[in-house]
Amino acid sequence: MMIKIILNKYFLSKVNGKDAVEIMRFQLEKLYTQNKVDSEIINVWCSIVNYNEQFRDSNSPARFFFKLSATECLVHYEIDSVSHRNAMFCEVVEKLYNQSVVPKKDIQLFFFPVYERDHYYLVCFNTTTQYGNIEVIDYSEDSGDHTKLLKHLRSAFCNFMQYGGNVQSSVLSSDIKRMEYSAIDSPWKSTGINHLHYGIALMRLMETYMGLSKWPSGLKKNNESLSYYMECP
Template identity: 25%
Template sequence: MKEFAAAAKNLAESMANFDEKFQQAAKVLPDDETMKILMGKVHGLFNTYSSEKEKEKENETEVSLTPDDGFWTEEVLKAVEAIEMAQKKRVERPTFTQYEKPSFKLLSQESNDGANTYGDDDEHHHDIIEQHGNAIEHAEDGPSEQMNKDNDNAEDVNEDEEESEKEECEEERDRRFRKGKQVEQYHIEPKENKVEREKRETAPAPAVKSPFMNRSIDARTTLGSEERLLAGFVFNDHCDKNVVVFKHYNFTLSKAQMETMKSNTKVDAGIIDIWAMLLNHNEKFKSPEAKSRMIFSTRPCHVLDQNHLTAPQTRNKRFAAEIGKEFPCADGNKLRSTDLFIFPDEYNGCYYMMCFDLKSMKFYIIDSSDGDIAPAVKYLFQMSYLRSGFVKFLRDQKHPKADKVVKLKEEVVKMHWRNKKNKTNEGVYLMRHMETFYGDTAWECGLDKQSEKPIEMLRIKYLHAIVTSDKNEIKKNIMEQVKKHNVYI
């Protein structure tokens, strides 16, 4: 009898603990269909247990529980009373509004008429479970969604607007279930709050891909009025330097950064990065005969510089991860069809770029400075690190030419416009090389060693090209401010 009393006491505690956990689950997942099915299954088990006990009760003689019976000791009666009190609290406490209240019908206890129950329509939920990918195993006897009609009067009546909104949400979830989509607590947004999907960019027509159309900026033409107005606005010292003049998603350029396009000023690395993004966008307009290019920002090479003391495996892994952020690796065809991979870099304050030509199988070094130290010596470690990291990236993407890149030797491109004069113009030279180099080492980019005027023109023209690009989400607002400012350079 002591064991029975202890078991009864444990059962009462378990009932109270179950109520608490059930209440927490109901608050966290108030509208989840999977939760409803699971709790309905629990309810079905309790009902099965109770019905069996009711049948046993009909075949038994009614027993009166009094202390006069020899085995109904005071300790046992207290344990049974504890169970009854726990059940009474369950019925009285309005805990569950969305789910069934499990009814623990013990021995001679009558069924709880006031508890909310689901109906017996199991076929509908069986279909849901099948479409849900058998998310809950062996749940063929799950409950239906409709509440038992006999219990509708026992529920609190919600406001009409809330009921209407809940019904719409439930209908939407049911519709998604029938389509075989997995639902995990959907939140149906109002129609007016839905975010419009960004329009997909379509491929340009063949007519705009003509090889006879010059897509590089002419460095020798005079500045237009809009270019001079924009430069007057950006270079004005009285304007707020923190004003953002270019924005594309999370990429921004402030007025302070754009001021580095002034004469005799070193170009900010952020401008080089945005320029690479715009050039990649313009690649869609290249002629079919031209080599396809991928131009990276300065960040991949910056990762190599930061990890020059780390183990090669770690350095290459971080470099490949950085490349993956900029190149759409998921499209294997695009990777294999790309001929030139261009990597701009800033090392010891000098701007230059390295390029892998996988069509001609060349590794180029392009540096505008004409110093006493050869680029092959000056950038020895950078070239070695880049080649090793790029091979790691190609092997990860299963590129067929990955092993051939390992054997490539660097080749310094000789250019007649290289000079030793103004180091502050190296950033503009780099932007010009990124714009015009397509793998031909004898190419002309429109610059001259004897004259710096084209470089000064390119500073303003590149500034104008960036701010007025279609990629600039705030172009219209900035150009309106430029017109109001109305100051020319």
């Protein structure tokens, strides 16, 4: 069911001219042949949830989802120079951010999906709280220490907003610089799960998280609910 939904929404967005992501058949086939969620499927999902933000409930915070390419330069390249690392990040992020379908001034939740050590997880810059938080939302109980990535991401995103060219971006940059890291603890956190489950869980978290520490994600511990999202009629 989830695969069919992805494809239906993806091609609808392509027809409407709202998407510039390409996805190949072999990338979809990895779901079956390798039991993996290809990174381009996650990127397509980012485009879908971003597009759907224009239809959100008026009481819901506006969200924006950056694609995996935003964090790839921070995860996969050991760059000693902070300025070089931040410049690479800004080049990628600026192009993605300009595709927002909702006014940038309204966005309160900024999401960065991450692929690190054969594992997917989500980082959210949450400005809906009093002081703001950098939240790690992870389906795994034992995915390791993300401190280095979070430090680099905060630095790079702060730098990006600092030179956004308006007062709001400058204020947001100052807020990001002061944000602390926190991991969201939920009863559905699991152990011993595979690559496919991480990917499907990530997509579900992106779809449902609205900035609250407790929310109806539809996930359950140790994959009990994931079979529904992986079915294909």
